[in-house]
Amino acid sequence: MTDLLEVEVVARDLVADGVVQVTLSAADELPPWQPGAHLDLHLAPGLVRQYSLCGDPADRSVFRVAVLLEESGRGGSAQVHRLQPGQVLRTSRPRNHFELVPAKRYLFIAGGIGITPMLPMIGQVAGSGAQWRLVYGGRTRASMAFLSQLQEFGEQVEIRPQDETGLLDLGELFNDPDTLVYCCGPEPLLKAVEERCPPGVLHVERFNPKAPLSPEGSFEVEFAKSGVSVAVEAGVSIVEAAEEAGVQIETSCREGTCGTCESVLLEGVPEHRDSLLTPDEQAANDVIFPCVSRARSPRLVIDR
Template sequence: MNVETKVVVAGKDVIADGVVSLTLRAVDDEPLPRWQPGAHIDLLLGDTGLIRQYSLCGDPADTTGWRVAVLREPDGRGGSAWIHDRLAVGAQLSACGPRNHFPFTGAPRCLFIAGGIGITPLLPMVAAADRAGTEWRLVYGGRRRASMAFLDELARYGDRVIVRPQDETGLLDLDALFREPPELVYSCGPEPLLAAVEERCTGGTLRVERFTPKPVEDLENAFEVELAQSGFTVGVPPGTSVLDAVTAAGVQVLSSCREGTCGTCETGVLDGVPEHRDSILTEEERATADYMMICVSRSRTPRLVLDL
């Protein structure tokens, strides 16, 4: 869903060391687009030209405001620093979405595993599971308790929430967590945590969301892309993404992260077999070969036909 909404920053609060929350409302006071747990929005950061994705972590039933939380990343590309240092209450921004590649489908028994700012998409999932009477647990790890956002909000769930600051308890004991495997696991956090969780989950029991790209092997092959709607055939040489190749041919495609983590450039595949290199699709979705993220994914066949 690529709806663009003009929003105003109605609130900005420090909620943990290095983390601020933003409350966004529609400039025209109209209801905001509805969303479900796991959804995110793209924020266009003023005149910087930057676009960043943030998980919605408020109440899906509240159409008057969206809430996101932003971690300051000292080694980032400037988006989080701009929000922390320059974005003021009353500022107007453009937001696209919401989109959801991390939907909460529920299960009788759920385990939520969060690392750091990865708590954000899990907050509304936990609330939904609790309302539904699901048997659930949340294990929330972070570097320090002071840097872990939303601890006060999570306190109402009592011992269903297990807080594990690394400086107090060390790394999460994942082996102990999976001695009694849950029916479904939802996890979000840094790549080492997600990789370790993936090692312990089999049989389609895991749903993850990544904020950084999943490491992949380089497959810098050359191939052709036929654009079914435009009537063009475009060559994609090694070292050039499908997105860059079709854009150079004059076909405009909405894109954002260019890392395969946001889903903005998702494109239908009409023929051929994509080489998926994104960090979004499940193995089941990859097997259908119905669509691909053209900012990073390539082709297993000499030719792809795309719905562009």
């Protein structure tokens, strides 16, 4: 991967049961970012994970991420929890597929560690004059990060620990089709919100991909800049077929959640399988995430 930054861990703070906030700094001023952005942290050889930035975008001296320890995870969160001040690692520049769109009214819905991208969003919205409300659910108060930070916003923030109030009652939330809804959290919460939310107002960020589909069917892909055409067979991703033909596409997650491999689509009809694009963005058919997506037409032309 190219264009990586070298950063140092300058602080490690436990901000809830099982949640650690890591503060990263660099020798030079860090790149700018906007609420909703995330980083790819290179934690060990072959171990790259994506985490939302939860600090202040105006502070160019540090990046901050908060990570929940996933006991049954794939090792990324455990590696973050082992980081100590003074350690040096590499990270991507910030990328944003969860941008805060200007609006007069917002509803933020966070489940557990899904609060992380909401913090800078709320900071920006609170200073803009827009109306907003946060509904924040979690297992227990002790497991919910940044509660003291959120207290300053008073009644605009609703804290709903499951052991005190039960599961989030979503039916009462979606009564204004002009309110933009931002949601981040576990997959059952995201699916429930998607089912109930009015069309065109929902923005979600997934930490894990939607239920994967097997890579069926074969098709042709032409890489316009490289002048190379490849046959993509069943069981092989576009990225894998490209690599075999000598066409390099920068990737990170390889499961359609990070956005690293986003490519401009010039011709053809894709079968979008990513967890990033909204239905309207998918319908535009002008970009594709070749790590997971496939083709509905016999041929695709990608600007690579």
